[in-house]
Amino acid sequence: MPNYFGAQRFGIGGSNLQGALRWAESGAPVRDRNKRSFWLSAARSALFNQQVSIRLKKTEFNQVVDGDALQLAGRGSWFVVTPEELEVSQARVHNRELMITATLPGCGDWGSQRDALAFEQAAIAEETALQALLVREKVEAARRAMLLYPQQLSWNWWDDVTVELRFWLPAGSFATSVVRELINTTGDYANIAE
DSSP: OBOOOOGGGGOGGGHHHHHHHHHHHHOOOOOOHHHHHHHHHHHHHHHHHHHHHHHHTSTTTTOOOTTOEEEETTSSOEEEOOGGGHHHHHHHHHTTSEEEEEEEOOBSOOSOOHHHHHHHHHHTTTOHHHHHHHHHTTOBOEEEESBOOOEEEEEEESSSSOEEEEEEOOTTOOHHHHHHHHSOOOOOGGGTTO
């Protein structure tokens, strides 16, 4: 399932992302460290979610493409796949040994290359204000797995309307995002500002 950042990252009613957008457009300094941190995190998270959402709309969203940055499952380290490694890497992605990542935009090298980099850049090309804010504030680019696989998922119906879910996730994943994918909820994390 998508490794989206959950709604809590964006604040009540998307207020953290709205703050980031206002800051990006005004260029005025923000002295409150907490606001700075929340707003920058929301900006980067929204751009990540947007890339994942667009890639998931592709028929073969979990197909490794030339230049994808692949993460070793359960680890933070990653490498860029070359054309010669596509077939072997695809088998490892299928076996969940490797995870396709998307960028957490910022300054510096995004990590992906060639076809994958072109896709990521196109996916968030219209979000120039948020991208410029992250660069201006010297937020380092990073990578995050595009998908997550909840482990030991189980559920128990207590009555007609109450279900108990049990699972564990890798560090940095959002249980609210898993619940959102498992049950009908409202909200669009790719377009949280709406």
